Amino acid sequence: MIYTSTLAAVVSALAAEAIDNTSKQAWQKLYRPGYADGGSLECLMRSSGERGITRMDADCWVYARLHSQLIPRHWNSLMARFSTHKVKKVEAIGKLVPLIASPAPGLFVQKAVTAWAIPPMKGVEGKRSTRDLIVLPAGWYDMNNWDETASPERTRRHWRSLIVKTLEDMVGEALKEAEQILRAEGVLQSEAA
Incomplete structure (x- = not known):
């Protein structure tokens, strides 16, 4: 093979x-x-x-x-990004969150990692079978819901970009x-x- x-x-x-x-x-x-x-x-x-x-x-x-x-860091980054196994994907996301060094609050990091690992899908509104996929509600991807301290949008975008860069670097290394x-x-x- x-x-x-x-x-x-x-x-x-x-x-x-x-x-x-x-x-x-x-x-x-x-x-x-x-x-x-x-x-x-x-x-x-x-x-x-x-x-x-x-x-x-x-x-x-x-x-x-x-x-x-x-x-483990490399394995979990691949599992979070590419796995279709619901439970193992969620476990991998949970193991990645504490590895992300960020000035952002913990909730923000958790939501950013999850949104990266489970990107929004087109066509899930009844046009596509999602039985075997994790589909997050649309509100999950709204950064306004990620930060309870109401940091400026520019700051939140910066935090998110740094988190995504860190995750993409992990996947690249893996x-x-x-x-x-x-x-x-x-x-x-x-x-x-």
Whole structure:
């Protein structure tokens, strides 16, 4: 299984985790800890024989590999930004909030991180199925509701931009680390291809 980019691998792996399918852990039967030939996805693909390794197997393997090898800050930034698993996305948001150094009040930081992780969606007013998605009320995105001290709008915009920059930097760092992990595992298309 070869992914075209780090982002494609991350998004695919995080989406696989949200699918409730008992066979998604089949890759674990192929993994043999302690054996030299059991440590990479490429080895698992060779050892899977006739059955072959499915896309779901590969995605779940990548999910587990990234989860075990990325530092918590990087893992949580990817989960908050790209996961479709409601509970894990909310948990990741909660773990990111205390990491944001900001002069803004705590409520403002919490709402800004949440709004970044769960952006408003077009077409949710009955035109689109939102059963499996987190949809926040429109008022959530109004910065007037984020600051009980009634700071000037310019200040609130500055705070928000710094928070978003910090979060985007975390995601950028996490994707760089994920790329190194995935390249070492041999699951990313080479740039020459």
